[in-house]
Structures are given as C-alpha cells and as structure tokens.
Amino acid sequence: MIYIIRNQHEYGPYEASDIARYVEEGRLLLNDRARDAESDVEGTVEELLAARGIRPRVRNRGSLMEQLRYIGHAFIFPKDDMERHHIMEDKRLLILAIVGLSLSIIMLLPIGGYLVFYAVSLYFATIWGLFFAYFFRTRQISKSKAVSTFFLTQLGVFVIFSGLNELNFFYAFTSAPFPLSILGYILGIGLTEEFAKMIPLLVLERRAREPQLPQTMVFYGLMAGIAFGVFEGVQYQTSINIRADYTTAFVLNIARLTSLPFLHAVWAGICGYFVGMAGLYPQYRKSLYVLALAIPATLHGLYDLFAGSFYLVSLVIAFLSVFLLMAYLRRSNALRERLRG
Template sequence: MIYVIRNSHEYGPYDESVVAGYVEQGILLAHDKARDAVTGREATVMELLKARGYHPQVSHKGSLGEQLRAIGSEFIFPRDDMARHHWLDDKRLLILAVVGLSLSVLMLLPIGGLLVFYAISLYFAVVWGLFFYVFFRSRQVNVKTTVSVFFLTQIAVFIIFSGLSHLNFFYFFTQLAFPLNIVGYVLGVGLTEEFVKMVPLLFLIRRAREPLLPQTLVYYGLMSGIAFGVFEGVEYQTTVNVQADYTTAFFLNVARLTSLPFLHALWCGICGYFVGFAHLYPRYRKSLYALALALPALLHGLYDSFAGVAYLVSLGVAFVSVLLLMTYLSKSNSFRDKLRR
C-alpha cells in the first residue's frame, strides 16, 4: 500500500495496482512524493512502484494530430487575447521587449561611426536603469524625472569635459608614478567626475516640490552615474581601446559597457545618500555635502590608482563601495534619528 503526498498532505493508502493505473492515466506523476504504508519509506511514486514490480507507462491521448486538435489553436496562437492585451500597461512585457529587442531595432537604423558606440552604450544604460528601477526606486521615483536626470548628466558631462576639466590642477599628478598619482586620481579625476555626477542631483533638489527621501536621491544618483558611464564608455571605446589588440579591446569594451558604469553608479548613489540627508537636515548641510563629494571621490580615486599596479586592491575598493551603499541604506533610520538631535 502506498500513501501519495501532495502539498504536504497524504492521501490513501492505495493499492499498488491502483497507483500504477493512476500513473498510466496521467492522474499521478511518476515523480510525485509517496510513502510506503508498511515501512514508512518516503520516495517517489515510481520508485515505490518499481520496488513492488510495477512499471507503468503513461498512455498517449491519441495521435499527434489528435492531441493538437484537443489542445486547440487558441492555446497555440491566442490571437484574440493578444489583440485585446493592454501592452502599454504590461510592465513585464515592455521590459522584456526593451531589453531583448532594442539592439535588433538599432540594426535597422542607418547609423555609423560614433553614433554606433553611443547607441550601444545607451542600450546598456537602459538595462542598468531597469535593474536600478526594480531594486532601488522609492515611492517618489518617476520615469520622467529619471530620464531628466540621465540627460542632465549627459549635458553636464559634455560641458565640463569639453575643456573645463583642465582647470583642475590636480590632473597633473595622474602622470606621476604610484603612489604619488593617488593625489591626481582622488583630487583630479575623482573629485571632478563625482562633481559632474552630483550636479543633476543638486538641480533636482532645487526643483523639488516636496522633501526628497535619501533613498530617492540614491536612486537618481545611480541613474546619474550610469549616464556618466555612457559618456566615458564611448570615449574609451573610440580612443584608448582601439589601440589594443582585438582580444584586449573586446574585453575592455564589454567592461566599459557593464561593470565600470556600475561602479560610477555606486559612487554617485553614495553621493545621493548624503545629498538627500543634507536636504532633509540643512543644519548639517556643510558636512553632508562635503561627504557627498569626498567619499565617492576617494573611492573613485583609489580604484583608479591601484588599477594599474594592484588590481586586486581595486576590486576590494569596488566591493567596499557596494558594501558601503547597502549599509548606508540599511542604517537610514538610525542616521535620521542621529541628525534630529
């Protein structure tokens, strides 16, 4: 005798021949859980049946054609349901279509040269943006502001890196040997690039019609960082990377589209965290704005400095960046309580 177990409930016991008949009719599955009524052994239905000498085979319900007719054309191609589908309201469908088909659509467009690099970088930015939207958005986040922050960062990048970046004296130190180049990467590269990504957040704060939560500014910081990654990705793919051999260039191009924009997003997310608190607690705004710029610049500069001499250290800095952002978010309430005193 056999007990059949489904959804943590036992049914039976049934005689082995009855259970074998149920398997042949498709009522029971061969891999359904079962228990031997005598020994208490738990196994699958088929294992217990084989131990009793039963080898049931599921009976086919007619020929292939008969089965397809029984299933019906409406289940194979649900034309009416597809026509009635409100696809603009189906977020899962839209996300799948954007992620899966965007590059295929780009292949139809008559673009070339720099636009190709920009379009592909933009595609990966959208993928990252959807990821951040799912995992980091708050109730204040909306798509219109997300798009505005993204393109505001693009504008800030093109303005500042069209010549204004050279006004930072500390860029000179990046040409020196390690460890002196740390000064250049932190106070030159890190400070300048993190300030560029911070500008849209400051603009957003100034235009806000309600107090923005730190979590909201973290999200928009992530989006600003990804936008910067698009610019830097295009710049490196069209200059530095093309000078490398094919294999190295391929790897660097992929990194510039995926992992490295993610790091820019992390650092600007940390910036957004402190900008958000500076907005909520203006009595501490000097220190909070300083931290919003200094911490990401330090992490950014250390990552760049060690990348050429001890890349494992750079990976450690990247992991600390992830850990810091997630820890900050988990401590938001206690930090808020501290600033209220």
C-alpha cells in the same frame, strides 16, 4: 499500500495497482512524492512502484492531431490576448521586449561610427536602469526624472570634459610619483568626475515638490552614474580600446558597458544618499554635501590609482564601494534619528 505526498500533505493510502492506474490516466505523475505505508520509505511514485515490479506507462489521449484539436487554437495562438491594448498593459512583457530586442532594432538603424558605440551604450544603460528601478524603487521615483537625470548628466559631462576639466590644478599630480599621485587621482580625477555627477542630483533635490527619501536620491544617483559611465565608455571605446589587440579590446569594451558604468553608478549612488539626507536635514547640509562629494571622490580616485599596476587593490575598493552603499541604506533610519535629535 502507498501514501501520495503533495504540498506537504499525505493522501491515501492507495493500493499499488490503483496508483499505477492513476499514473496511466495522467492523474498522478511518476515523479510525485510517495511513502510506503509499511516501511515508511519515501521516494517517487516510480521508485515505489518499481520496487513492486510495476512499471506503468502513461496513455496518450488520442493522436497528435486529436490532442492539438483538444488544446484548441485559442491557446496555441491567443489572438485576443495579443491585441495591442493587452500588450501595453503587461509591463513584464514590455521590459522583456526592451531587454531582449532593442539591440536587434539598433542593428537596423542607418548609423555608424561614434553613434553605433553610443547607441549600444544606451542599450546597456537602459538595462542597468531597469535593474536599479527594481532594486531601489520607491513611490517617489519618476520615469521622467530618471530620464532627465540621465541626459542632464551627459550634458554636464560633455561640457566639463570638453576642456573645463583641465582647469583643475590637481590633474597634474596624476603623473607624479607615488604618494603624490594620490592627490591627482582623488582631487583631480575623482573630485572632478564625481562633482559632474553630483550637479544633477542637487538640481533634483532643490526642485523637488516634496522631501525626497535618501533611497530615492540613491536611485537618481545611480542613473547619473550610469550616464557618466556611458559617456566615458564611448570615449574609451572609440579611442584607447580600438588600439588594443582584438581580445583585449573585446574585454575592455564589455567592461566599459557593464562593470565600469556600474561602479560609476555606485559612487554616484553614495553621493545621492548624502544629498538626500541634506535635503531632509538642511541644518547639516554643509557636512552632508562634503561627504556626498568626498567619499565617492576618494573611492573613485583610489580605484583609478591602482587600476593600472595593482588591480587587485582596485577590485577590493570596488567591492568596498558596493558594501558601503548598502551599509548606508541599512543605517538610513539610524542616521535620520541622529540628525533629527
């Protein structure tokens, strides 16, 4: 006798011959879990039947054409469910289409040169945006605000890096010997670039019609960071990367579309966290705004400082950045209690 186990429940016991017949009829599966009633040995239906010298074969229910006719055309080509109004209601399908097919559409566009790099970067930015929306979504997140944050950041970055960044005195220290170069990378590169990403977040927080949750501002910070990463990535792909050999250029281009925009997003997400806290507790806004800029600028600057010669250190800083953002979010309620007191 054999027990059948399904969904943690036992059924039976049944004679081995009955179980073999059920398998042949398709009512039981060979890989269903089973237990021998006498020995308590567990295994699959196939294993326990084989131990008794029984090897059942599933019967085909009619010929191929008979099976297809039984399934029916409504299930093979579900026309009604493929109508436009059904497709537009299925968000999972739309997301899947965006992720899977957008790049194929871009290949058909009559564009070249810089625009190609930019279009591909936008494709990866969209994927990152969908990813962030899934992991950091709140009821306050607005698609229109996310898109406006993205392009407002790009506009600001374009203006700043059209020459205004050279006005930062500390840029000169990037070529100074260590440890003076730390000033250049943190106060020159880190401070300037993180401030460019911070501006849209300040605009969003000030124009909000309701107090923004820190996690909401983290999401918008992530979008601002991705926007910066897209801009910077296109700049590098069309200038520095193309001068490298094929393999190196390939790896660098992929990095400029994936990991490096992600890092920019994490740093801007940290900024968004403290900007959000400043919006909730304006009596502490001076210190919170300083933290919103100083922490990402320091992480960013140190990452860039060691990226050329001690990349392992930069990698540690990258992981530290991610851990910091998640730790801030975990302690969000505790900090709010502290600032509320």
